[in-house]
Amino acid sequence: MELIRAQEIMLTHPEHLQRPCDPDYAFGAAFVADHLCPLLTAAVPIFDAGLFHADAVYDVVSVSRGAFFRLEEHQARFARACDAIRVRNPFDREREAAILHEVVVRAGLRDAYVWWTVTRGIPPMGRNEMVDPAKFDNRFYAFATPFVFMFDDDQRARGIDLIVSRERIRIPSRAVDPKAKNFHWLDMQMALFEAGDRGAEWAVLTDEEGYLTEATGANIFAVLGGVVETPDSGCLEGLTRQSVLDLCDELGIPTACRPIHARELQAAEDVFMTTTAGSIMPVRSVDGKPVCTHGGAGELAVRLHNLYWEKRWAGWHATPVRYELAGG
Ligand SMILES: Cc1ncc(COP(=O)(O)O)c(C=O)c1O
Incomplete structure (x- = not known):
């Protein structure tokens, strides 16, 4: 697709x-x-x-x-x-x-x-x-x-090269609660520089125990055994994340929000990130290892990406902008 x-x-x-x-x-x-x-x-x-x-x-x-x-x-x-x-x-x-x-x-x-x-x-x-x-x-x-895209069309089409940060962890929820979307970005920004140093394009951070939290400015998903999974804590409750959960429900694809250890990414059938400024962003490699055998973006990530835009443009959860405020 x-x-x-x-x-x-x-x-x-x-x-x-x-x-x-x-x-x-x-x-x-x-x-x-x-x-x-x-x-x-x-x-x-x-x-x-x-x-x-x-x-x-x-x-x-x-x-x-x-x-x-x-x-x-x-x-x-x-x-x-x-x-x-x-x-x-x-x-x-x-x-x-x-x-x-x-x-x-x-x-x-x-x-x-x-x-x-x-x-x-x-x-x-x-x-x-x-x-x-x-x-x-x-x-x-x-x-x-x-509108700003975190990754352009070509990058989303071929998939992003992601690392799991080794140098940084996401700030613990008890210190700064990531559910309250805030200006605390240094952990995520430093992880991005680490990604650059390691020849990758983006980073995901874990907690102290190695469980995935979120990527820089985005939520993380992994497809494991046919189930679309995302961390249940340590992250913002992203509305694009919610949209993916809704789309999966609609498609009859099982989902789970649960603690996911970073190790589990190695066995994932598909990995992608979600954010308002970029929608659904397929991941093609994690720590230098391809996610899918063909080496590109995963099929489900692309399917969800496309469905997200098609539905939005057809009026899904839409509030029309009040252009009449400008008198026209
Ligand atoms: C830290 C963090 N996590 C997740 C997200 C994704 O949230 P949403 O899909 O609501 O944009 C963002 C968005 O900016 C973010 O900054």
Whole structure:
């Protein structure tokens, strides 16, 4: 089965083309504090704890062919993350959604990567006030930019070369809970540099005991004995991961969320990663060893990838972008 060239379609298909917009916004639009601005002029106060302590939660939702995907679920996950780290979102769910629509509309995007955050913001200056989360001035920021693929069509079609990091482990959930999508990325970023050093393209991290957690910015799946399996803990509950579980249900393919030891990858019939910024990403090798005997992307990964895009473009979990906000 050939992989659907989703990136090429986004760049060429008339239903994906960027709508006319103010040229200042063509690269993207941002929302900072209380106003929209061109992405490249958006700025964060240097004293924001989101910047200097990575003290923030965020989320990313995508738009394709003019519709958000699983928007309410992304917002619900974000609200849980805010609660988990005790930041207060200055906006309610409805206003937050309106801002996400506005940044997409202002940039005229039909395919977008839409990011938003609430940071701890500006710390209090008074004595003993740092112990009180209510004393911080929490800040909301958002932006939309043309959709970003973590791996291009050619890479997804042939499969990614993955390593299991030996140098790093994913930060334990008790230290920073990965279920609350956050700015703690150093473990994952350093693992990526290790991947580069070892001649690979991406990395997956384990916990202290060698059980898989997640890849850099993505969930990991392995097909073992015909069952599509993914770790049940130590990772973000990705909405692309959920989409794969839903697609498998629809196809009658058994799934399991359970602890998976990194060793088990050696026996996997197929391996792939999932993330909003890239959909389903087949893996062709792990630690230099081919996953499939033919050496390329696994058949099931490609099938799920294609089904994901076909269904999305047919309206699966879609919230149409409110382009009428721009008056057209
Ligand atoms: C650490 C991490 N794990 C998993 C994911 C995948 O989540 P989703 O499919 O909701 O984008 C992401 C997405 O950015 C991530 O940052």
